[in-house]
Amino acid sequence: MTRVLDVARIQLVNWPALLAYPLAAAAALPLLGWGIDVSNGQTAVGDHEVYLLPMLLGVAATAHLQTMTQVFPFTLGLGVTRRRFAAATALVVVGQALFFGLLLVGFAAVERLTGGWGRQARIYGLGALRQDGPLTQWLAFTGPIVATSAVCVLAGVVFQRWRQSGIYLAVFTSVALLAAAGALATTQNWWRPIGSFLGDQPSLTLFAAYPLVLASALGGTAWLVLRRSTT
Template sequence: MNRVLDVARVQAVNWRGIVAWPLGILAFTLVINVAIFGAIGDAAPPEGRVTGALSSIYIVMFVAHLQTITQVFPFALGLSVTRRAFFAGTALVVVAQALFFGLVLLLLEWVERTTGGWGVGVRYFGLPFLIQENPLTQWLVYVVPFLAVSAIGVFMGVVFKRWGQAGMYVLTMTAGVLAAGFAIVVTWQRSWPSVGSFFTGQSTFALLAGYPLVIALVLGGVGWFTIRRATP
């Protein structure tokens, strides 16, 4: 357990990359969007004052944990840290970040709602499809996607360290083939209405908390088995 905590401490040294930069980019995109909607005034109707810039912080977390494997992993192994301890410590950091950033987004959504969309009616944190009935589910809707995108970043980093650029090409092509195959089969069977009905029939909580959690757990498990043979 001590080695796991040591790995978490090593990663915490880069607090700018895992905390400051995500919050800084979040603040930057928020200010830009508030300024834009404030400048255009009544030209944008109330229902049109919605932005998708919240995704920026999730993209930053994906990149941060891709770099965790490509940059921190070799350094940690040089300190005689086992792969098991490194992966467990990384998982601890990912969960802690997700819980923390989820709380930040929950508080900012409350501020946004209280201030009438930062004074200009913009919906940055309280996107219509994100809104839940109680604070706990609202928090989870923010938290779980962090786990999913971080798991994707870690998994891609592990693939790169295990198989290099060839592994990344194969992974990308495999994902493309699967997506194309799915589209071809669904089109052939004329099942796009059924696919649409499936997703529209799911609750927001299931789409943003349930399924992303499954993705995080599956990729976490596959990443663990893969990193055991990864080289620095």
């Protein structure tokens, strides 16, 4: 466990990308939301939602792509095993997600206290993400961050193993599969049942349980590829 923590500390050398940049982005969202409201002519009135959280997910997760493409070769040169590196990466991903999940709970509380930043805007307290207590709210924020980070980890591992060709193939394959799934759902009239199924799910299941299951599957795939990756 000590060696795993040591490897995690090596990854945290990239703390600006892991912590500082996402923190700055989270703090800037209210100002960015104000700019969007102004551009839409909605400066002061009406309870409304501004969908900016996906941008924060992207900022928080991209650091793990750098971890796999830059830190991984360096640590292998230090004699770190792939298993320890994978365990340290999982630890950093979960730690970062829990930290920013808690941070978003705090921002959502400030948002409520300030009446939606003084203009009835909901940036953090989106209706779909609202929970009965701070713990469940924390989980609802944390789940998507873990899942997005897992996507970036897998992308970094694919690049490390197969370089640009692997990334292009992965992107094209993913787009093709999504397009085929969408076409199948359209021809079979599955969209309404899918919408009903998702609509009946508790928001905690949608934003915590399902993302964690997805992250586990992506993490397992990343480990299978990582075992054969070279510097």
